[in-house]
Amino acid sequence: MLPPERRLPDVRRLIEQKQYFTIHAPRQVGKTTSFRTLAEALTAEGRYTALLTTCEAAQAAGADLDRGISAVLQTLRQDAALRLPAELRPPEEDLSFDPTTRLRDVLIRWAQRSPRPVVLFLDEIDALLDAALISVLRQLRSGYPERPRNFPQSVALIGLRDVRDYRLDLRPDSHSLGTSSPFNIKVESLTLRNFTADEVAELYSQHTAESGQVFAPEALYLAWELTGGHPWLVNALARQAVERIAPDPVIPVTMEVIEAAKEALIQRRDTHLDSLIDRLREPRVRRVLEPLLAGEPLGADVLNDDVQFVKDLGLVVSTPDGLSVANPVYREVIPRALTSLLEQSVGVPRPSYVGQDGRLRFDLLLEDFRAFWCQHAEAFLSSAPYTEAAAQLVFMAFLQKVVNGGGFIDREYAVGRGRVDLCVRWPHPAGVERWAAELKVWRDGRPDPQKEGLEQLSRYLERLGLNEGTLVIFDLRSKASPLPERCSRQELGNEGRRISVLRL
Numbered sequence: 361m362l363p364p365e366r367r368l369p370d371v372r373r374l375i376e377q378k379q380y381f382t383i384h385a386p387r388q389v390g391k392t393t394s395f396r397t398l399a400e401a402l403t404a405e406g407r408y409t410a411l412l413t414t415c416e417a418a419q420a421a422g423a424d425l426d427r428g429i430s431a432v433l434q435t436l437r438q439d440a441a442l443r444l445p446a447e448l449r450p451p452e453e454d455l456s457f458d459p460t461t462r463l464r465d466v467l468i469r470w471a472q473r474s475p476r477p478v479v480l481f482l483d484e485i486d487a488l489l490d491a492a493l494i495s496v497l498r499q500l501r502s503g504y505p506e507r508p509r510n511f512p513q514s515v516a517l518i519g520l521r522d523v524r525d526y527r528l529d530l531r532p533d534s535h536s537l538g539t540s541s542p543f544n545i546k547v548e549s550l551t552l553r554n555f556t557a558d559e560v561a562e563l564y565s566q567h568t569a570e571s572g573q574v575f576a577p578e579a580l581y582l583a584w585e586l587t588g589g590h591p592w593l594v595n596a597l598a599r600q601a602v603e604r605i606a607p608d609p610v611i612p613v614t615m616e617v618i619e620a621a622k623e624a625l626i627q628r629r630d631t632h633l634d635s636l637i638d639r640l641r642e643p644r645v646r647r648v649l650e651p652l653l654a655g656e657p658l659g660a661d662v663l664n665d666d667v668q669f670v671k672d673l674g675l676v677v678s679t680p681d682g683l684s685v686a687n688p689v690y691r692e693v694i695p696r697a698l699t700s701l702l703e704q705s706v707g708v709p710r711p712s713y714v715g716q717d718g719r720l721r722f723d724l725l726l727e728d729f730r731a732f733w734c735q736h737a738e739a740f741l742s743s744a745p746y747t748e749a750a751a752q753l754v755f756m757a758f759l760q761k762v763v764n765g766g767g768f769i770d771r772e773y774a775v776g777r778g779r780v781d782l783c784v785r786w787p788h789p790a791g792v793e794r795w796a797a798e799l800k801v802w803r804d805g806r807p808d809p810q811k812e813g814l815e816q817l818s819r820y821l822e823r824l825g826l827n828e829g830t831l832v833i834f835d836l837r838s839k840a841s842p843l844p845e846r847c848s849r850q851e852l853g854n855e856g857r858r859i860s861v862l863r864l
Contacts, residue, residue: 364398381422385674388590389631391518449534470512482515521669556589573611626692653773695752701746728848741836751801767787784797794826795830835864
């Protein structure tokens, strides 16, 4: 555990100023743990009656307002019974009140009877639906002017999204509550940042102190780099490393152990990763991720709210180079999830690509992919879940099938790059072999991408310190020559480097 308030520097100030605010952050970054710990600390200090409760149970009520409000209040009482002394607990709900005022009544009487100002943290607020959501927000707003003697001094709504993005199933998918929401009293909308590299090292050092198992400095940095500091990923990666890959505390955790742990984590597809994968087919998510996977600019139909929604899910982040997948683990999970069925249907006998010296035969791999593409391209392009990125995804699936369990693929793609960069790392008896490829798509109305691709690939190779690479050009123009007539492969020199150009 790391001190939660370190990532919440402004929250105490907002509470002292009697403010209502929202906290939004992706799943499993520590929102619940942080605010439960904060509530316990505030109560223990003797200044406030502070409680974290959740609205999650009300989700099952759907549009039933009475059941939804009762579920919120029942959970409130249960959490208070667990965490607050009797004199600080809220009163029973009065069922004679209409559900549209019942929550307000309980909060009024709680604030009046509590010897300290009440601070309420409402977790999973976006689990509420339709009328229940609107009613809770309106009841909080209506009691706001009465704080702190007759209503909670401070209320925080905690969820995946900012309050303006809370959605109503009764409205079309393109609508949210809007800026003039029933909770327009909120003064700020905060988020919970990820761990820094130093915090990852601090967290892992606690394991070292308990077990004696040492993390190599470069392994600590790699763990932060692979996860982007996402708290769940940071912990899950370490768990795989010390329980599955290096279970003996005598064995140090090296970069190789962290790499193997990352692969094991991806293969396990725990609930956290599965919940992200479930989102990939949602229209709002697809509108953002599809051009990103293809390296294309965002489409004209993509709204800023769509981008913010995908950011709030924790799938993407803004970088100086544009919109990108949030971390390298997600960068691998997303294309592999989209091509899992394709991988299963591709018969690729990996041993045939491994020479007697243990090296991977990339030349043979490219020849076989060319034959595979000529035979199956039309079927895969028409059935792929993300059609704009279908060619890139098929190549990645083929490559993943070859290296599974034997090597690693580093993927680089972002909105507007116009390409996808791949680097295969293949361990063999003499060391680690690296092979780089760049994927380009030739579409209608655009010039032949070879010249630009050669320049981009040369820069990529320079960054990797390699002298050879492969440029793959998918010709998807409507008037392109039929397959396999347009398939070719040639060797070129560019800026002193040897480039294999594969046209498909």
